[in-house]
Amino acid sequence: MTSVKAGRVNQGRILQALQDLGPLSRADLARLSGVSRATIGSIVQPLLESGLLAEGEPQRGATPGGKPARPLWFAPDSPPLAAVHLVPGWVKAALVSADGRMLATSSGRFLVTAPAATVVDCVVDQLNTVLAGSTARALGVGIAVGGIVESTSGTIVACNLMPELSGLPLGPLVSERVGLPVHLDLHPRAQAVGDRWSGPGRGEQSFASIYIGEAIGAGLFLNGAIHCGPAGAGGEIGHTTVDISGRTCRCGQRGCWETIATRDWLREEAARLHLPAAQAMTTALLADLSAAGNADAKELFEQYARNLALGVVNLQQVLAPGLFILHGDVIAGGEALRGRVERQARSYLPTRSVAEPQITFGSAHDRTTLLGAAGLVLSRSFPLVG
Ligand SMILES: [Zn+2]
Structure with a gap:
């Protein structure tokens, strides 16, 4: 790594720490990152000069008589x-x-x-x-x-x-x-x-952020960094094969995870079962029908949770991100769906004393x-x- 790039990576870590923890002094940052205060000073100086960060009002430290610390935070007039x-x-x-x-x-x-x-x-x-x-x-x-x-x-x-x-x-x-x-x-x-910055991934070192709606894809945050293959490859979890002789996928292959876990699949299955409003079926409606005692809806709800869990399990077996943040249509399925997916995923995985996969949903008002x-x-x- 060039020294210029190393410096920018360190700057990125400083920005990440501020986003995770709020305003921090140079002494706080030095303690958290295990480097000297002088090193922190040289990392943050360009960020101050670029106008991205600013020093706050001096705050009296815990040590009586100590020099008041000036917390660093994003400048009010920093470039948007x-x-x-x-x-x-x-x-x-x-x-x-x-x-x-x-x-x-x-x-x-x-x-x-x-x-x-x-x-x-x-x-x-x-x-x-x-x-x-x-x-x-x-x-x-x-x-x-x-x-x-x-x-x-x-x-x-x-x-x-x-x-x-x-x-x-x-x-x-x-x-x-x-x-x-x-x-x-x-x-x-x-x-x-976004999940790492302000969502359920805040402060986490590893997680998978999965979008499930008209299509499926994943963003991976692994060991403190966003994972990105060459030129942005990777994350195409929707097109990993779950059934070699399954339905043809939009990508041209057969049996991709997308063919059994998107909104389209749910609507096709709802129509096959003659469920009410099948063509406009949502996870929220399916959850309601299931809770109301419709036997076909209940079975489809379970099957959908199992199909969703399958992709989670594959990712957990290979990379073990541990935390899965689901976004998209699935969120409307509420706790009934979240709990089912989590239970199903855990049932397919070997029992470990730690690292049981956790499923959580992103914000419903998804920004x-x-x-x-x-x-x-x-x-x-x-x-x-x-
Ligand atoms: Zn595909």
């Missing part, structure tokens, strides 16, 4: 971060402060069959709307998008749900139009950054991905990975 969450049919943009507050949001819709140029226009329009609300120049733009992405070039390599976007260099196109650096990454990976897209700007500028 712009964020975009792009999914089939709509785009949301936000301007986020460096300490994670939403300063402005904007959203727009487009047809999923719209040409790529229309989608780029929609992204740029929403970004310009949120950027117009700030006099300070944003540090950069983070874009979270589904499909297969190449994060190094900012390209959407393939997008099954919006084929018009396949091959689109969205990052460079948006960067040119808004005049800011753009960091594009997989939506579940941005979601994991995690948008926050995470903003977090991408910070984590790319001051990386948390070695």
Whole structure:
């Protein structure tokens, strides 16, 4: 690692500690990271000079007569971060402060069959709307998008749900139009950054953040860092095979986890069982029908929990992240679904005295991905990975 990169990684760790614990003095940071106060001073100085951090009012320390400590925190006028969450049919943009507050949001819709140029226009329009609300120049733009992405070039390599976007260099196109650096990454990976920044992953050293809705994907935070394969590969847990002779998946393969655990699967099964409102079936409705005593709904609910647990088990067996934060449609299934998935997952795994997998749900009013897209700007500028 070059010394410049090492310095930026250390800066990333300082920012992470502040996000985890709130304002901290240099002495606190030195104690927490096990390095000298002088070293901390040299790491934070560029962050102070860049205007990202500021020193707070002097606070009297615990030692009588000691020099009052000045806690470090994000400067009130630090450069904001712009964020975009792009999914089939709509785009949301936000301007986020460096300490994670939403300063402005904007959203727009487009047809999923719209040409790529229309989608780029929609992204740029929403970004310009949120950027117009700030006099300070944003540090950069983070874009979270589904499909297969190449994060190094900012390209959407393939997008099954919006084929018009396949091959689109969205990052460079948006960067040119808004005049800011753009960091594009997989939506579940941005979601994991958001979970780590302000969600159930806060303070955790390892967890998996899984999106389950019209598609499935995972962002992995392992041993204190976001895991990212070459050019942004990895996280395609939805396309790991769970049944070699199973249904054909949108990706062209057979029996992917997506073929038995998405909203589409749930609706197809509900229709086969002639459940009420099968075409609009949600996990919330299925939970209600099951609780009301509908035998078919109860069986489908159990089967859905088992199918969800299968992907969790595969990930736990290989990487043992321990904590699984689920987002998307599944959240509406509530505690009834969460508990079932957790029980099912544990039943498939060998018993250990520690490291039983824990399932938790992300926020129902999910701004995690948008926050995470903003977090991408910070984590790319001051990386948390070695
Ligand atoms: Zn697939």
